[in-house]
Amino acid sequence: MEVPVNTRLLALLALCLTLALAAPAFAGRQPGDVAVISYHDIVDLDRTPNQKLYPQTITRNMLIQHFNLIAELGYRPVSLQQVLDARDGKQPLPDRAVLLTFDDGYRSFYDIVYPLLKLYNYPAVAAIVGSWLDVPPGQQVLYGNDRLPRSHFMTWDQLREMDASGRVEIASHTYALHYGLVGNPFGNQQPAAVTSAWTPQGYEDAAAYRARIREDFRRSQERMRQELGHPARAMVWPYGAYSEATLQMAADAGMPTTFNLISRMDNIDDGTRAMGRYLVDQETSLQYLQEIFAGRTWDRTTKRIVHVDLDYVYDPDPAQQAHNLDRLLDRIKAYGVSTVYLQAFADADGNGVAEALYFPNRHMPVKADLFNRVAWQLKKRAGVQVYAWMPVMAFNLGPGYQYVSDLRLGKPNPQNYRRLSPYVAENRRIIDDIYEDLGLYTKFDGLLFHDDGFFSDYEDAGTAALAWYHQKWGLPPGVSLIRQDKALMARWTQHKTRFLIDFTKQLAQAADRYRLHDERTLRTARNVYAPVVLDPESRAWFAQDLEAFADAYDYTAVMAMPYMEGANDDELWLRRLARDALARVPSDKLVFELQATDWRDKSPVPSATLGRWMQVIREAGVRNYGYYPDDFLNNHPDAGVLRRNFSLTARLGARP
Template identity: 60%
Template structure:
């Protein structure tokens, strides 16, 4: 039997249970390879993560060919986007990172054999190491001979099958990202120096800008052209690095966000699937066909950094280890991690757990804990942040209530967002969060609300008039005006949180997970139809503005003592009638704050069972007391575990 016939039969067998996802014209998938070794030629050559054997690469190429996938060049993608020839059906772009010599010795001959185009991304500083030298490679060095020479790079670049991209000049390394010694990607990390502290924002951008210029100059010197593509080391980038790369002509960049690239999506950050030796033919087939699945349900815990913090650094590290072990063994997918200090439990931020320009830092802890959770527990981390409840002192402007003539003592102290200086300060706090820490999304605290008597500050009244509303509270509270006033305030808050998301995201590391947002919603807004005007909130508005609507499903906080189970069922049903199950997060309480006592784990487990029975997919709770094992993992796990249910990626 001919080898092609054999491979085709194997592929069809492996993919027989997979339904090919529909592609629209000009969709394409990008796969990312690294080093390739030929075990028959160099059986003892040390291999490193993401290395693949020549035999496995041939199997992949055979699958691509047999199943009718069409490797394309990046120029074909650009031409299709610019109105030229459309991409072929089942288009795929092949990329190879790091500039290994194996690309010239092993991959290039295979590309010519199969007539497959590809992109090779080279690290400029590694290429500049002289022959016979050693290339810094993480915590070790490798012989210069393991990497391409400039003569080989020029030959490859002259081939119509290969385009050389930049992999930065010298950012393919880890740098210190916090005082605790975590190494993080150089392109997206503000460097911590034990003598001088954190690199300034200006110094960070100057460093990245200089690297982008250096790689451009190097390409001009050796290849006679500027690079147009940047492949980010470790797939980690930010909006800031996208802007800096574009300044020197690299408007097209590649991440490791594992998803297909859809027609019409920006090419500023192109998604790729990371491939290694363990990527089977079946898995590769699923990737190429867009039959990739993810866990269907989120399991979320709120973690107070106040529980981790301790003045004794040794005890603090022990607290962190205990937390991570609990999260890792629990099957959690997501952690909402408190980024502000609230030891009094009043919901107002007087201090923060990250360096910033405006509030005292209780401890430089958020980045450390978030990074450890991401890397050791494998979870997604959301920065749980206030929107308005920052206490900057009495000389700042706060939300005013018309009944008191001042702040409402029964509510959070909240900065008025209608004041331009307040907005600048809060945006800068969020920007500092994004620049100096690592996280995957933002959970907005439950402090972003206005009652039907707020905001009565002068800045707010002026904003109402500018929007065509009456400029006095009495008129606004009239039946004819109240709906317009409520809608305006709700939209204003949503727009402000979007603004904060942009600030948080500008320097924030993007790697292999999409940036997502969630916002706390009071259960009353669902249970009582009139409550929109009491809080300037609505489930539908939240669903439009955020990835997730985090309903505070807390029976005892809502005084549902008589029938908490029935209250939860009704809340679930009403919520699902207004927001899709895929967007709803239900947050349960583990403490009865009225009596400052823990709620029994058995009762929490029953609540989780009820919610799952009613069709709630994403469930979390607050707080998680890992010191006291509350809730008890052994009691909760059978109900809280998401099992092996998956959903197909869109």
């Protein structure tokens, strides 16, 4: 039956939309590339047809198809030693290198995989959980929420045999960290290796957390030495979850090479501290496996962002708060967006200054231990990336601290955010601690630096700032003196702009020390005011620079808010903003943040208007955009109205 013309046209348009929204993120294989594949349990259904299939389990027949595909297409399975030799410049990797890894130490590796490795002459890495192997015969292994018979896992005798063969590299999968522990007061279970444990008595502090992880690594290596005669050279992270802190602790324990579950091609020139792997299961098609081997996997890079205030979720009544969270999760899950910018600080009066925080920390009140729960639920239930929306300097610590001072007033300007002066060493230490605590006690994918990250052309005029200008930058010891000379003003602006960029980078490093790495490296975004895009002179008014931000951060979030900027023609203003921004910064580095509230009278911007703005900026070439704030309690903006211009799952002629 012939397809009607209009249906075919709709299908073509839908395909074009799909391709436009899913930009390719590959360049094919490069010299030194190696595709690392992650397998788990293998079952032989011909022998045991009723065997239970756990997640990531594949059949023996499927594994044989994979091995045959590798041989037929000319790919070359390599050993870990070959990867390390190539990294050290001893011997290059063969073209089309593939590294096969098998997690958890199942008996099937010895019974099924090892004979196939010998048959095909393939090397592999087997990662074992020491505590599971130390369970006595006849007893049960605690495996997540299940219990498996000890016979389901290999024995040390079998591991010794394979280790002696030179074909199998035995790696650590930790001694006893392959489980989820309670990571917050709400009972969310999170990977034990990267979570500060919560009990009714409180959280593990950083020192106790490090001691627990180091002891596990020590115990794992001790058992390897006792049973195999040598320690492990590599760590395979349970659930693929690791942090900068665990990378260092693994290296200290003799395992500088580690493997996660970030789906990416690895290259020996990038080092081998944290190698990505492609996780495969029974549903992984041979076609997709070919794309993995060839380095032709696709990753949607277009971002659709909802900016959420945790103040909307918080409620002193736990039942109402739980209800609020459910409404948020249901909305985000159905929305078809990629990212949530989630407020991590409390700002009940709406002045943009953190009066408290939504996570445990060393310096400020905790309004509620809420950020970790909401971020984790958004990641796991709604499948979005979560950026922690954090101030750069706008933390109200009360009296006794130096805040950014305005030359004209001789004190903080009440018309600007109340900001800690970052030129004061103690202030920098406190803010660094706050960001480190964010990474230790919560789970998130990126950071959005708040729009408090600016200095006016009269700031900072405090004593510490003046000393900094004079001693470190060679400027006159007074803002009034600097302002009298255009060249000095330009130098001062450039120095302040660079200072804030460097400061935010330091804060990102602090947040990343203990942060769970389960998908990718920490992503950063920073707000920039629209006048900085439209008027070059405004750089001095804010100490912000569009091109410098594009170089420093993954995304520059332009505050594309026409009503806030007093635009006479909102659409014309947005088109100009998009044109000027795209003329200076690539589209994949830009995010446009639209306003869902008209702050002139605190009324909601009509959903139809917001949808029209989205269409305008998209047609102008802006790929990544979102809005602030999302009033999920009152369904504003209306997701149904925005869907066509906003949802990534929307398709012509189909329901998402």
